[in-house]
Amino acid sequence: MSTIDLNSDLGESFGPWPMGDDAAMLDVVTSANIACGFHAGDPAGILRSLKAAAERGVTVGAHIGYRDLVGFGRRNMEPTDAELTADAIYQIGALQGLAAAAGTRVAYVKPHGALYNTIAHDARQAAAVIAAIKAVDANLPLMVLTNAPVVQQAREADLTVICEAFADRNYMPDGSLVSRTRQDAVLHDPAEIAQRMLRLVREGRITAIDGSDIELDAQSICVHGDTPAAVSIARQLRVDLSAAGVALTPFVV
Template sequence: MASIDLNSDLGESFGPWPMGDDASMLGIVTSANIACGFHAGDPAGILTVLREAARRGVSVGAHIGYRDLVGFGRRNMDPSSAELVGDTIYQIGALQGLAKAAGTEVGYVKPHGALYNTIANDMRQADDVIAGIKAVDPSLILMALAGAPIVEQARAAGLTVVCEAFADRAYNADGSLVSRRLPGAVIHDAEVVATRMLRIVSEHRITAIDGTEIVLEAQSICIHGDTPSAVALARAVRDRLIASGVELKPFAGSIRDLANA
């Protein structure tokens, strides 16, 4: 039986400003990328999401980003290596503390937004993030864009890497994501999204925005939690995959797995 992980970016609400429906998404996904306070999220809200993830047996990862609350971590930045290594360590450490209090633990790291896209190809910033992860815990898994140079770069540095595909984002012919500034970058049609993701699992292929066929090997599928149709898209993907005989399970192990180990 084919299997895949479903992940979503959660814990991104800030004080009285809500972002996404975390409770509903936690009933659908198998892994949750939890904001660490730099691009979004506040400690009380993050702790609430972590407790719910632990209750539901959902695996959790540190969703680290640039220090950019105003831009939601989606603006390109060029921090020094010392800053980026320190920021990586700081964010993972903060989430580890909150996760311990919630009765779960951080199993992986997924960079957010502009940081994610930058380190896909920028070797210097990628090295800084890799160094920060290894300084905290070399056993942490890195989630990265399928087909991007950082995948082999991180593996060569000794990290385990899980590759992901994006359910609700359009791809360029080179395997990169279409910029959110361009029309068609975000896909809102649940039927289209579900069909695309079943093809990823069954054929390891996806059609780029220009019609090019791309080979894409992925162990996890991401559905962004901050889009208005996020819950409907996630349910459509989950239902289609299960109906097609695909097993959904976290790559990093759930808290229930950890408790029974």
């Protein structure tokens, strides 16, 4: 039987402004990337999401990002090495404290948005994030974009790497994500997405935006929590993958 992890970006609501449906998503996913307050989330809301994850036995990861609440962490930035390392340490540590209070623990680290896409190919910023993880806990796996240079860079630094594919995003022929500045960057049809991901699990392939096939080696599939149809997509994924004999299990327990 094949296995795959299903994750989602959660804990991103801020005060009275809701973002996504964490409770519903936590009933479906096996891992939750919880915001750490820099790109989204406030302490009380993050704690609620952590408690809900703990109640359901969902594995928790630190979803670290640039210090960019206004841009939701999706704007490119150029912090110094010292700034980025310290910011990452700060966010992981903050989530560790909240996770302990919620009766769970931070089991991995996944960068968010622009930081995620930048470190995929920017060795300098990737090194700063890697240094932060090693300073806090070198046993924490790093979740990154599959096939990107950061995979080898992190492995050479002796970190465990979790390669990730995105269910609700279109891909360029080189394996990078289609820019969110394009209208066709995000996929919305749950049935189509589920079939794409089933093929990924079975064949290690996915269709790029130009119709070509690309190979992706992924141990986890992400559904963005802020996508309008996020819960429907996640539910369809779970149903179709399970029906095909694919077991949904967290990569860290």
